[in-house]
Amino acid sequence: MTTHHEHSPGHHPHAHGSHNDHQHSDEQGMAQMLDLDALLLKEHLRQIFEWTAGHHQNPRSIMDLGAGTGTGTLGLARTFPEASVLAVDQSEFMLGRLVATADEHGLSPRISTAQVDLDQAWPEAKDVDLVWAASSMHHMGNPARVFEHIATTLSADGMLVVVEMDKFPRYLPRELGFGVPGLEERCHEAADSASWNAHPDWAGPIHNAGMAMIEQRTFDYAIDDDQKLVARAAHRWLSRMHAALQDSLSVADLQDLEMLLDDDGPQSVFKRNDLAMRGSRTVWAARISQG
Numbered sequence: 001m002t003t004h005h006e007h008s009p010g011h012h013p014h015a016h017g018s019h020n021d022h023q024h025s026d027e028q029g030m031a032q033m034l035d036l037d038a039l040l041l042k043e044h045l046r047q048i049f050e051w052t053a054g055h056h057q058n059p060r061s062i063m064d065l066g067a068g069t070g071t072g073t074l075g076l077a078r079t080f081p082e083a084s085v086l087a088v089d090q091s092e093f094m095l096g097r098l099v100a101t102a103d104e105h106g107l108s109p110r111i112s113t114a115q116v117d118l119d120q121a122w123p124e125a126k127d128v129d130l131v132w133a134a135s136s137m138h139h140m141g142n143p144a145r146v147f148e149h150i151a152t153t154l155s156a157d158g159m160l161v162v163v164e165m166d167k168f169p170r171y172l173p174r175e176l177g178f179g180v181p182g183l184e185e186r187c188h189e190a191a192d193s194a195s196w197n198a199h200p201d202w203a204g205p206i207h208n209a210g211m212a213m214i215e216q217r218t219f220d221y222a223i224d225d226d227q228k229l230v231a232r233a234a235h236r237w238l239s240r241m242h243a244a245l246q247d248s249l250s251v252a253d254l255q256d257l258e259m260l261l262d263d264d265g266p267q268s269v270f271k272r273n274d275l276a277m278r279g280s281r282t283v284w285a286a287r288i289s290q291g
Contacts, residue, residue, distance in 0.1 A: 027091055027093045027094060032236070037071075038069075040226070041277075044219060044221040044223075048219055049078075050079070051219075052285070053080070055159060055285050060084070060129055061128045062085045062131075063085075063086045064085060065146075066133060066135070066137075067089045068091075072134045073102070073111060074111075076132060077107045083110065088123050089115065090118070099111070118146060119141040127153075127155040129154075130160075131159075131160045133150075133161070134164075137162055137164065137199065138164060144205055144209065147209035151209045160284075162283070163284075164281065166281065167188065170184055171184070171233070171275050171276065172269075176256070183253055187238075187253070190249060191241070193248070203216060206284060211286040214287060216284050216285075217282070217283050219280060220280040221277070222277070222278045223277040224275065224277070227273055230275045230276065231270045231272065233277060234260075235260075238260055238269070242257045
């Protein structure tokens, strides 16, 4: 992957990249995480889709950049039932899952796909009413160029929506009942030091590409009503943290993570009832500048 910063193993680098057996295995794990997140964050994402619809009520053509397994693609297709949606991703595997899911939900007639490395090429599309880029812009090697492509692809009254996670989700209470309090905070500090999920305020680059900001808003979430599902997400995420932060965390913290990840152990996340998936996303909406 040709990017300007190190990426989290818990985030989806679908915008571009090369393929090998290891990547395919990682894509399978990533797809499962994305689908699990989509289940947990259904209401949170619905709020963002509805906010988008408040700014553009009737797009007929939509392009989803870095579509992954299709959470955005399918959500947009449901939100805008008259629209056709082009899902763009560099991963054949992800697009295959997206197509299968769209077929299961009867949305296939309105969804098409394009396998494109957005650092190397651009989809053949023009006069697009809505370009959607969720958790993908920070993976671009040259985001300024991508924004320029978007500006030339939008229709005269088209709209761009960029979505980014502000921080990775948190799941654990500060006091676990064992170990040193604040384990998850230290994991996130280590991830921040490695520039996982690093991205700027996109308002400046969007403006520089000839688009005018409509609104910028942050959506928070806190989900604890399905402890089994939250535990599954916590286990998958903490497993990736444990694997990637071996050189950044203390031996004691790594051992505490192992206790949380031991499915049958007394401290397993699956035996807790105090988990909550907490986080936020910031959304930028813009149109072609008229002045």
